[in-house]
Amino acid sequence: MIRKTRPPRAGGAPGKRGADAAVRAARRGDAGVAEEKLSKIAGLPAVAAVFRHEAERVVRLYYDDSMKTVAGPFCAELARLRRPYRLLSPEEMARVAGTVLHGGIVAAVRPREVPELSxxxxxxxxxxxxxxxxxxxxxxxxxxxxxxxxxxxxxxxxxxxxxxxxxxxxxxxxxxxxxxxxxxxxxxxxxxxxxxxxxxxxxxxxxxxxxxxxxxxxxxxxxxxxxxxxxxxxxxxxxxxxxxxxxxxxxxxxxxxxxxxxxxxxxxxxxxxxxxxxxxxxxxxx
The missing domain is CATH 3.40.1280.10 (SPOUT methyltransferase, trefoil knot domain)
Known part of the structure; x- marks a missing residue:
């Protein structure tokens, strides 16, 4: 069982320990959900779309300083859902996203099911x-x-x-x-x-x-x-x-x-x- 942490304030500096913890959490999955495989949705258009259509799928949010303002509404939604979000350095963002092409914001989400067409x-x-x-x-x-x-x-x-x-x-x-x-x-x-x-x-x-x-x-x-x-x-x-x-x-x-x-x-x-x-x-x- 992964211990839940209190979501930090949007825009708050994570610090090295906080950033490392965020990266470790991203690799493990959702707090409170054991070893769940999560998808990473990167870039503002994609992240905004998932929040608009299925915000409940979002488990965690990561963003860098360039996205601090636009991430505010997403952080507020996650706070309502009692889910964490983190402000990370560019280097930590790349580690979380698995790519430097992340656009400054990444949502870790529960994967969508792809049902069979009847x-x-x-x-x-x-x-x-x-x-x-x-x-x-x-x-x-x-x-x-x-x-x-x-x-x-x-x-x-x-x-x-x-x-x-x-x-x-x-x-x-x-x-x-x-x-x-x-x-x-x-x-x-x-x-x-x-x-x-x-x-x-x-x-x-x-x-x-x-x-x-x-x-x-x-x-x-x-x-x-x-x-x-x-x-x-x-x-x-x-x-x-x-x-x-x-x-x-x-x-x-x-x-x-x-x-x-x-x-x-x-x-x-x-x-x-x-x-x-x-x-x-x-x-x-x-």
């Missing part, structure tokens, strides 16, 4: 006209975070992650790059995507992506009344063959040939805008 839930989303994106083998968490940021920017609320062994999950790096976008998304797991997509085709137009010139351009993707489920794969190898075979339409972004392909997050941004945001009335005329 057919009933998918049907509800389809009836609401909600397009979504499936990542199948996208292993770089920075790409996952960038794609989540894109979906949130465009107001889309659903992201699926396959059970591909290389597929990235909701890591600290993904949260940092998403800039708060993951807090706006309903993230679900799709196990066995090749078989699952065949069932989902009754409700979604499943559009896969191919690296080489084997698909149609985005403008040529046929539309109907079903929302689009866009499937993106690994940058080096693309989608696994069984997943690609389960897609109704294959799309390829035409380039000039000077480089092999776009970064998958760039592809996601282009296709999200060109396909998932098409107006429902445009689908109805097809």
């Amino acid at each position: 057919l009933e839930t998918a049907q509800q989303w389809a009836k609401a006209g909600a397009g979504m994106v499936l990542l199948d083998g996208v292993g770089n968490p920075h790409n996952l975070g960038a794609i989540a940021r894109t979906l949130a920017f465009f107001g889309l609320g659903h992201l699926l992650l396959s059970n591909h062994p290389a597929q990235a999950g909701l890591s600290d790096a993904a949260y940092r790059v998403a800039e708060g976008g993951l807090e706006f998304l309903d993230v679900r797991r799709l196990t066995g995507p090749a078989q699952a997509l065949k069932k989902l085709r009754s409700h979604f137009h499943v559009v896969g992506t191919a690296l080489h010139a084997r698909g149609v351009s985005p403008e040529a993707v046929p539309l109907d009344r079903r929302p689009i489920l866009l499937v993106l794969g690994n940058e080096e190898n693309g989608l696994p063959p069984p997943t690609l075979a389960a897609c109704e339409t294959i799309v390829t972004l035409p380039g000039c040939g000077q480089v092999q392909s776009l970064n998958v997050s760039a592809t996601a941004a282009i296709l999200t805008y060109s396909l998932l945001l098409r107006k429902p009335e445009a689908r109805g005329r097809q």
